[in-house]
Amino acid sequence: MPDFEKKEILFRRTLELAKNGWGNTHPNPMVGAIIEEGGEVVSEGHHKRAGSPHAEVAAISNLGRSPIEGASMFVSLEPCSTHGRTPPCVDAILKSGIKNVFIGCLDPNPEHAGRGIKILEEAGISVHLGSKEIQAQATRLNFVFNHNMLKNCPLIALKMAVTKNGMVAEIQGVPSRITEAEARANMMHWRRFFPAICVGAGTVLSDDPSLTARFTAETWCPLRIIVDSNLVTLGSLVPDRVIYTDEFADRTIILTTSHGLSRQDRVSRAKELGVRLVKVAEDETGRAKPDALRSALNQFEMNAVYCEGGPTLARSLLNTGNVDYLFKYRSPKVFDHEQALSGPDFDDFLIKVPITESLGEDHLTHGFL
Known part of the structure; x- marks a missing residue:
């Protein structure tokens, strides 16, 4: 499992990847994801626009193979757990075999916050939230989406x-x-x-x-x-x-x-x-x-x-x-x-x-x- 400094670097990279969707993902949030194996980043992905694959699915797809045992995923926002234009990202993570998931911040929707984490943990996956600083940065990145969810x-x-x-x-x-x-x-x-x-x-x-x-x-x-x-x-x-x-x-x-x-x-x-x-x-x-x-x-x-x-x-x-x-x-x-x-x-x-x-x-x- 990556040490604290390495995790912070990988989390910041997910935020950089998320910004590749700048202005194109509305009404969805910007999200970035990384797959890490043995201390090395082997795949990256981000949500490009509404209706396109979410960041987690993109990272898994871009890997082009099954992750090795012990692989970890870093994602800037809690994986979605409901059906929308695309299937839930938690399903894609479960099917991939990844056993460690690091999440930048919780889903701001009160009805969904923590639900994706619970589904992953109940399936035996180890889930970790980012530091307070990472959580603050990841949350602020999607201030428009968060406002929409909280204020409707x-x-x-x-x-x-x-x-x-x-x-x-x-x-x-x-x-x-x-x-x-x-x-x-x-x-x-x-x-x-x-x-x-x-x-x-x-x-x-x-x-x-x-x-x-x-x-x-x-x-x-x-x-x-x-x-x-x-x-x-x-x-x-x-x-x-x-x-x-x-x-x-x-x-x-x-x-x-x-x-x-x-x-x-x-x-x-x-x-x-x-x-x-x-x-x-x-x-x-x-x-x-x-x-x-x-x-x-x-x-x-x-x-x-x-x-x-x-x-x-x-x-x-x-x-x-x-x-x-x-x-x-x-x-x-x-x-x-x-x-x-x-x-x-x-x-x-x-x-x-x-x-x-x-x-x-x-x-x-x-x-x-």
């Missing part, structure tokens, strides 16, 4: 980049560079993770964003959700926005209200562009209700969204308790123009068990609220 609803994440003095634009209505290259690359990394991205009408008008994740070998487009209560982004004097005309236009959806839908000229323009309009509940002022976003995610069968809205949308979501997870990027810059636009007061929102990262001269703090 989609996760809403908010991303905001602010200057040292809390500003989000040097001049209101004009695009401003707040963070530098390393932080912006990190934002792309997170865009690639989420199945949907959301902004408000103000961001569409001022920034004309593409809302895609752009990399050297790939341009990834999640479902793009625009909150535009009055369809101002489709006004006759507004030039065509990128998100309504690019190659991914069919992945753009506008959440609007009865007020917006009463503007026939704007509705007609949406039809001409092929942009889908979805009516949502409105408040007494005629604006889309903050909880309309979560309702829309359920309608679109999306388990999470990455909100990059401006301060208006951000405040609306924060002040009504509709933000589950916060990404706060902070720049050392100071915007002191008289028309500078301030962001939300984040001091009122405590991040639980925050993760902090230095990204060049910028800093990121993220975690559950």
Whole structure:
């Protein structure tokens, strides 16, 4: 049996393997698995996408033979014990003959947690959980999946980049560079993770964003959700926005209200562009209700969204308790123009068990609220 240091290394490798499924496994978790024989890793596997073999099955299949006596499996998440799109992974482990299983963390679903372990142990397999540190890392990796299981609803994440003095634009209505290259690359990394991205009408008008994740070998487009209560982004004097005309236009959806839908000229323009309009509940002022976003995610069968809205949308979501997870990027810059636009007061929102990262001269703090 591997010693503690060796086990930690193998567990960390399962987490690295799990990340190969980054953004592709929703609504399933990211999972990595390793088969170890005599101190050597002989096979690896990870869950690539929903409907494909799970990590444990992939590792067994990739081995191409039966594991030798005494072989061990390391897996980042408790093997599933119920039938879904694929058979239970505990069955595959039992059939493989593996007698030692090391698990990074428990299944977050209260109805399933520990069930896979019990099945394995009752079959005579030795099961071990990772250290507290490994359990914490393995659990945090799948924070979206965990939220879905525990809360039975989609996760809403908010991303905001602010200057040292809390500003989000040097001049209101004009695009401003707040963070530098390393932080912006990190934002792309997170865009690639989420199945949907959301902004408000103000961001569409001022920034004309593409809302895609752009990399050297790939341009990834999640479902793009625009909150535009009055369809101002489709006004006759507004030039065509990128998100309504690019190659991914069919992945753009506008959440609007009865007020917006009463503007026939704007509705007609949406039809001409092929942009889908979805009516949502409105408040007494005629604006889309903050909880309309979560309702829309359920309608679109999306388990999470990455909100990059401006301060208006951000405040609306924060002040009504509709933000589950916060990404706060902070720049050392100071915007002191008289028309500078301030962001939300984040001091009122405590991040639980925050993760902090230095990204060049910028800093990121993220975690559950």
